[in-house]
Amino acid sequence: xxxxxxxxxxxxxxxxxxxxxxxxxxxxxxxxxxxxxxxxxxxxxxxxxxxxxxxxxxxxxxxxxxxxxxxxxxxxxxxxxxxxxxxxxxxxxxxxxxxxxxxxxxxxxxxxxxxxxxxxxxxxxxxxxxxxxxxxxxxxxxxxxxxxxxxxxxxxxxxxxxxxxxxxxxxxxxxxxxxxxxxxxxxxxxxxxxxxxxxxxxxxxxxxxxxxxxxxxxxxxxxxxxxxxxxxxxxxxxxxxxxxxxxxxxxxxxxxxxxxxxxxxxxxxxxxxxxxxxxxxxxxxxxxxxxxxxxxxxxxxxxxxxxxxxxxxxxxxxxxxxxxxxxxxxxxxxxxxxxxxxxxxxxxxxxxxxxxxxxxxxxxxxxxxxxxxxxxxxxxxxxxxxxxxxxxxxxxxxxxxxxxxxxxxxxxxxxxxxxxxxxxxxxxxxxxxxxxxxxxxxxxxxxxxxxxxxxxxxxxxxxxxxxxxxxxxxxxxxxxxxxxxxxxxxxxxxxxxxxxxxxxxxxxxxxxxxxxxxxxxxxxxxxxxxxxxxxxxxxxxxxxxxxxxxxxxxxxxxxxxxxxxxxxxxxxxxxxxxxxxxxxxxxxxxxxxxxxxxxxxxxxxxxxxxxxxxxxxxxxxxxxxxxxxxxxxxxxxxxxxxxxxxxxxxxxxxxxxxxxxxxxxxxxxxxxxxxxxxxxxxxxxxxxxxxxxxxxxx
Numbered sequence: 001x002x003x004x005x006x007x008x009x010x011x012x013x014x015x016x017x018x019x020x021x022x023x024x025x026x027x028x029x030x031x032x033x034x035x036x037x038x039x040x041x042x043x044x045x046x047x048x049x050x051x052x053x054x055x056x057x058x059x060x061x062x063x064x065x066x067x068x069x070x071x072x073x074x075x076x077x078x079x080x081x082x083x084x085x086x087x088x089x090x091x092x093x094x095x096x097x098x099x100x101x102x103x104x105x106x107x108x109x110x111x112x113x114x115x116x117x118x119x120x121x122x123x124x125x126x127x128x129x130x131x132x133x134x135x136x137x138x139x140x141x142x143x144x145x146x147x148x149x150x151x152x153x154x155x156x157x158x159x160x161x162x163x164x165x166x167x168x169x170x171x172x173x174x175x176x177x178x179x180x181x182x183x184x185x186x187x188x189x190x191x192x193x194x195x196x197x198x199x200x201x202x203x204x205x206x207x208x209x210x211x212x213x214x215x216x217x218x219x220x221x222x223x224x225x226x227x228x229x230x231x232x233x234x235x236x237x238x239x240x241x242x243x244x245x246x247x248x249x250x251x252x253x254x255x256x257x258x259x260x261x262x263x264x265x266x267x268x269x270x271x272x273x274x275x276x277x278x279x280x281x282x283x284x285x286x287x288x289x290x291x292x293x294x295x296x297x298x299x300x301x302x303x304x305x306x307x308x309x310x311x312x313x314x315x316x317x318x319x320x321x322x323x324x325x326x327x328x329x330x331x332x333x334x335x336x337x338x339x340x341x342x343x344x345x346x347x348x349x350x351x352x353x354x355x356x357x358x359x360x361x362x363x364x365x366x367x368x369x370x371x372x373x374x375x376x377x378x379x380x381x382x383x384x385x386x387x388x389x390x391x392x393x394x395x396x397x398x399x400x401x402x403x404x405x406x407x408x409x410x411x412x413x414x415x416x417x418x419x420x421x422x423x424x425x426x427x428x429x430x431x432x433x434x435x436x437x438x439x440x441x442x443x444x445x446x447x448x449x450x451x452x453x454x455x456x457x458x459x460x461x462x463x464x465x466x467x468x469x470x471x472x473x474x475x476x477x478x479x480x481x482x483x484x485x486x487x488x489x490x491x492x493x494x495x496x497x498x499x500x501x502x503x504x505x506x507x508x509x510x511x512x513x514x515x516x517x518x519x520x521x522x523x524x525x526x527x528x529x530x531x532x533x534x535x536x537x538x539x540x541x542x543x544x545x546x547x548x549x550x551x552x553x554x555x556x557x558x559x560x561x562x563x564x565x566x567x568x569x570x571x572x573x574x575x576x577x578x579x580x581x582x583x584x585x586x587x588x589x590x591x592x593x594x595x596x597x598x599x600x601x602x603x604x605x606x607x608x609x610x611x612x613x614x615x616x617x618x619x620x621x622x623x624x625x626x627x628x629x630x631x632x633x634x635x636x637x638x639x640x641x642x643x644x645x646x647x648x649x650x651x652x653x654x655x656x657x658x659x660x661x662x663x664x665x666x667x668x669x670x671x672x673x674x675x676x677x678x679x680x681x682x683x684x685x686x687x688x689x690x691x692x693x694x695x696x697x698x
Contacts, residue, residue: 017069020127025065027130029058031137038141170198173256173263175219180212188273188373189307190341199256199266202634203248205273210245219258226268227252227630252630253637265641267633276305276312276370276378289387292532295353297385301368303345308373310340314349315379316366318356329357333366341373353387361389388536412449413542416442416519417535420528436526443523446535450516457509505545512541571693594667597621601660604646605653618647621663628666636662 036058037051172179179199185191186206203209211234213222222242224232228250234242251270256263281300289295303309314333321327335347351364358364364385371377423438430438515538522531596617603610610618622643629640639662642655 021069024126024130025062026059027127027134029062030055031130031133033058034134034137034141038137038144042141042144042147170200170266171264172199173258173261175216175258175261176213176256177216178214182210182212184208184210186374188375190373191307199263201267202269202271204271205249207248208245209248211243213242215240215242215258221257221259223257224254225257225262226254227626251633253633265629265637265644267637269634273372273374273376274306275376276303276309276372278303278368278370278378278380280368280380280383283383283385285381285383287383287385289353289385290533290536291388292529292536295358295387297351297353297364298348299351299366299368300346300348301380303347303370305343305370305372308341308343309345310371310373310375312338312345312347312368312370314351314366315369316351316356316364318358318362318364320357320359320362331356351385353385358387360387362387412445413535413539416446416449417532417539420523420532420535423528424532439523439526439528442528442531443520446516446520446523446531450513450520453509453513453516457506457513508541508545512538512545515541569693571689571691591667593617593620593624594663598660598663598667601646601656601663604651605656615647618643622647624666625662628662635665639663639665 033051033055036054037048040050040054041048179197181196181198181201182193183196183201183203184193184207185204186208188206189204191204201209211224213234215222217240219239222234222236224234224244224246226232232244232246234244236242248268248270252268253265254268255265279302281302283297283299287297289297299314303312312335314335316331316333318329318331319326320329333349333351335349338345338347351366353362353364356364365382366385367382368380369377419438419442423435423442427435515534519531519534519538522528522534596614597620600610600614600618603614622640625636625640625643629636639659642651642659643662645651645655646659
């Protein structure tokens with residue numbers, strides 16, 4: 001039993017010492033993460049959320065580089081530090097049945113001495129050093145936080161480019177004891193009335209505000225001054241309780257005026273009502289109903305709105321006929337199960353084209369419209385569903401052209417379609433063997449047609465391998481130089497150069513051959529019904545190719561200006577006027593004023609006295625910043641207020657930083673102004689060349 005206990009002690013030592021080494025590594029990683037995060041936050045204005053990935057990276061590096069203590073290391077340590085083991089502790093790990101008598105006696109002798117194991121000094125030293133590093137990192141972080149400016153620390157959701165997110169506690173004016181601000185959203189939102197005790201507010205577009213303010217005794221007047229110049233006086237019966245209401249239709253900011261004392265600026269953010277969002281999932285923007293398909297179209301869409309949708313329907317228009325006889329019929333199609341007032345919908349409707357009175361060749365144009373509770377209406381894109389007109393597709397009218405570079409095999413493809421449809425109609429009246437024979441024959445016809453078209457792409461005329469004799473079937477062939485060159489040069493390997501068609505025509509011809517091959521495959525396996533869609537697609541591609549080859553030939557001769565041989569290659573361009581687009585350009589001085597204001601802020605930061613010019617630049621930038629603050633108070637109001645403090649000579653380092661961020665954000669939104677075109681060296685060389693052609697023009 002003592003031998004088993006000794007083995008257990010060895011493995012327990014291994015686990016304990018590995019845990020302590022791991023703890024030391026974790027403490028080192030924690031100390032490194034604290035130092036890096038503190039330097040980034042307090043010195044470089046890094047977002048505080050970056051501390052988490054820094055800690056995870058440090059932990060990952062620790063896990064990758066940490067060393068482990070093995071059982072062999074434990075044995076060496078015990079033999080070195082415990083004399084009673086007589087350097088025989090490795091025997092404890094051997095199998096007792098394989099040991100001799102002397103080894104067994106030695107194991108029993110040293111089993112009791114292993115209880116005197118000492119802890120390695122290196123492990124204790126590493127653990128103490130790691131704990132010391134953590135303490136040092138915490139102390140240095142506290143020093144950085146104390147030495148860094150107050151505006152340098154950023155919260156988890158703050159960013160240096162957004163001055164509005166530098167949160168600042170709201171300061172109520174002296175003399176106001178209690179505030180109750182009632183926000184009543186408009187009826188279309190469906191939201192309930194709410195109450196708050198802050199002057200800064202955010203309310204839905206068209207909402208109503210009601211201020212109920214209690215002041216200390218001695219206040220004679222109380223007013224709200226808004227950024228648009230309007231003044232809202234508050235009424236009171238006892239000079240202590242004041243009330244007033246206002247309808248909000250635009251964002252901005254305001255101040256509270258008690259007698260002659262003005263408060264800080266408070267923001268009024270307006271939550272605009274967003275338009276409905278329509279996401280059409282099916283059908284595709286352009287859908288073709290083939291002859292073998294059902295005359296219907298499935299419409300699926302998703303609707304969403306911030307406050308609720310009042311109605312939604314499909315506005316459909318059926319176009320029938322052609323030319324001057326075309327007719328249009330409009331109607332509205334409702335969605336089944338639609339109930340007004342919801343914010344999220346998944347709608348679908350199966351449109352029966354025959355029920356709409358559509359025939360072959362007719363087209364359906366439709367879009368989805370949705371209106372929200374505020375009366376805002378949104379339309380989707382236009383979708384087109386067209387029923388294929390087989391009669392028009394099978395027609396050969398209009399295929400004559402002045403320059404016909406396409407083969408005239410269209411009747412063969414049409415004949416294959418006609419015979420395939422005839423075979424399907426007669427399927428129940430003929431035997432299975434006859435049905436299979438005719439289907440296979442149609443497949444052969446389709447193959448022959450495909451091989452004819454493959455000639456125009458320079459492809460093989462047959463799909464078999466070359467003859468072993470190399471194509472020489474008689475003695476005269478060996479004296480035929482042209483045939484010998486054909487065999488040696490292997491011309492049919494360069495199919496791309498074997499025709500004079502343009503790349504787009506080649507691409508469509510290849511697509512046609514692919515459809516013919518698919519049709520042939522289905523016909524060969526006795527499935528003519530499955531082959532019919534590929535046959536129609538091949539015919540449509542062929543007809544498109546034929547119509548694309550039409551050329552326009554004028555009925556009257558074209559008269560061009562006579563050429564003057566003496567003017568050729570002279571380089572005289574004085575009679576050619578280059579197109580000139582002339583516009584009045586007004587330079588935008590707003591960005592210049594902002595840049596000058598940023599320079600003035602640097603002087604303020606360095607505690608230098610401002611000149612009258614710098615003060616004027618700050619005042620000009622303050623005007624622009626106030627306009628931005630009125631439109632987007634949540635972003636620019638704090639920057640505008642800080643700039644006002646700077647102009648009033650009552651500012652802190654935080655005001656300089658906040659105002660600078662606001663001006664910098666405005667500067668980033670300035671569009672690039674047109675600049676004078678700079679002529680390159682190559683253009684100057686070309687100009688000198690043309691001048692040398694005719695020296696008299698210099």
